[in-house]
Amino acid sequence: MDVILFTLFNGLLYGMLLFMLSSGLTLIFGMMGVLNFAHASFFMLGAYFAYQISKYIGFIPALFIAPLIIAFCGAMVEKYALRRVHKFGHVAELLFTFGLFYIIEELVQMIWGKVPVGYHVPEYLDFTLFSMSGMGYQAYAMFTLVISVAMFVVLFSVLTKTRAGLIIQAALTHPEIVSSLGHNVPRVFMLVFGLGCALAGLAGVLAGNTLGTEPSMALSLGPIVFVVIVVGGLGSLKGALVASILIGVVQTTAISLDYSINNFIEFIGLSVDVESLWRIIIDLTISQVAPILPYLLLVLMLIFRPRGLYGNRDV
């Protein structure tokens, strides 16, 4: 029971991290139709900036400054590059961000080197908050969870309760009308792009020290974030939240399950005697196949519910 609780906690933690990434991505996609391939690169930049800033003035300032710098970078990318590409269509925008992904990865290698940098959890948060029957809950993990939940609450209330949020929501669906009401829609787009990047950057600040800050971190997380927004339904914030937590919990749970098909067959009192290829498949444990589970979920979703969990149009 405690193990299950602990796994669920870790799943939730990972899920909220995915949500911080996917919320920005799905917001940008839903609003501008731009699929930002370099989204996870901003996540990586967040981690590196936080490493650099916390080296000089500490972790807490980094938590605020790094996302702000990322927001500025994102807004500049939108203003000076994406807006120019916009006239060639959404695929061109995606292609541009694909190039940007390579550029950021190489720049990071150029500045910080190819090996992981020593970005650590700050000492005053590096202790076990409480233990439950042998399972220690880290203070930093709790801190991350609190921040990410707070971020979700703020984002959601800004979008639904404030005037700015209403304009953003309206610009999502009816940009022409919002524009004719006198709002500067390109500027709204720029701000949303910056905001989305800042969310990814914040995720990087929070997760860089536990996942490891290295040049390949963007590529290892980026595709999963894409899966999240397809499974959740393109452009749906609620879908992104549910899908993030679902994938977070599924993947974390799967890693801790050392059962294979063979275990199950033996459990129900049978035994099989098969050769080579099949042997290997029935001996595969769930933890071994964990890395492909999100993609399997994507395929199943595409076959049975192409619009995703909360989407309103087919993929």
Place this chain on the structure above:
Amino acid sequence: MANLFKSFSTWIIIGVIAAILPLIFDSSFALTLLSKMGVLIIFTVAYNMLLGQGGMLSFGHAIYFGLAGYASIHIMNGIGAETLPYFPTVLFPLIGAVVGLFFGCLVGYVSTRRAGTAFAMISLGFGEMVTAMTLIFVLFFNGEDGIQTDRMVGPEPFGITFGPQIEIYYLILFWCVITVALMYIITKTPFGRMSNAVRDNPERAAFIGYSVRRVRWQAFALSSMFAGAAGSLHALNYEHIGFESVSVIQSGAVLFMAFIGGAGHFLGPIVGAIGLTYLDSTLADYTEAWLLYLGLTFSGIVMFAPGGLAGLIVMHGPIARTDKKLLTSLVKPYLLAIGSVVTGLIGLIGIIEMLYFRSLISKGEGEVIIFWTEFNANGITSWLIFIGLILGGVFLSKKTFPMAKESWDHAISVVKTEISHE
């Protein structure tokens, strides 16, 4: 008919030139490079059936290339161990084609409902899934090591063992000519035209009674088939296949080739494949930052010349047809514009190289060789030189680009009046 004959003779001339090439460049480096180019030309043209002809941007097309490679190596090993009946090596790309077609049909069925960004995202998902599988199903993929084979199996008709690289080169060339010609013919068939129509306006295509999804699916499957043939040749060429050949890195590489070369024109991807393979093999020795330059070039092309290199050339077709003098009048302003861009680029490259040198290579030393010249990466002078070049380049571009644009506009307006007079 005359047209068909003309295009056929062009293909034959290109094929003959390619056949003579290894006699001129006979070093083993050149031969390896030429073989690699041949394989990648097939793969890139196949990829462009999807990107350029069908309007589907895929980040996972390497899986058909790679899986066909794995299948070919397993079959070759099976023949070697005499657990499988003999199959002529010459026809191995057919095996790859079947494997590619099979997986293309399978994946295409679920992913071609929509084109555009949604399709791109799904293709990335599939690509990542297969990449993850290579590390899980170790018996088939053998993890990070990949699998080896020996291509010299079975009887040796006419003494051809396919041991020496030159024999593999001619095998690749043979299949390269056949597949590229086939893909060219496909673009001229009603199906090829329909694929273009679905790319440009799915609603209208659906309105005249075509199933948009079906057309996309067929294009996807055909493209995967040719990618599979290329994968098979890739495996034969290296006698090895590893997980990187199915990964997003390989998919990204083929996207770069097709797009930089020019996705809108049939010859574009061929130009891209030849050019980038050459640069990849040679520049990688000179600079650590090759991928950075590639990313910058790619983003630059997306922003300023979405038709790629081929698009830039084709753009001048009408001018050349109207009046050759008009084309020569463009040379001077173009050279000025290109010169100022190159000035800026030299500065940029210098800065990038020095930054790379300082962070990755230097151990307190400052001597770095850029453009065959020695610079001191720690001294202020070399930085000032390169920054000066960048600023100079930007300043000159501001002057020369409007001039180039003006001459271009003038030339096009002449062409337009010329056409309206006819």
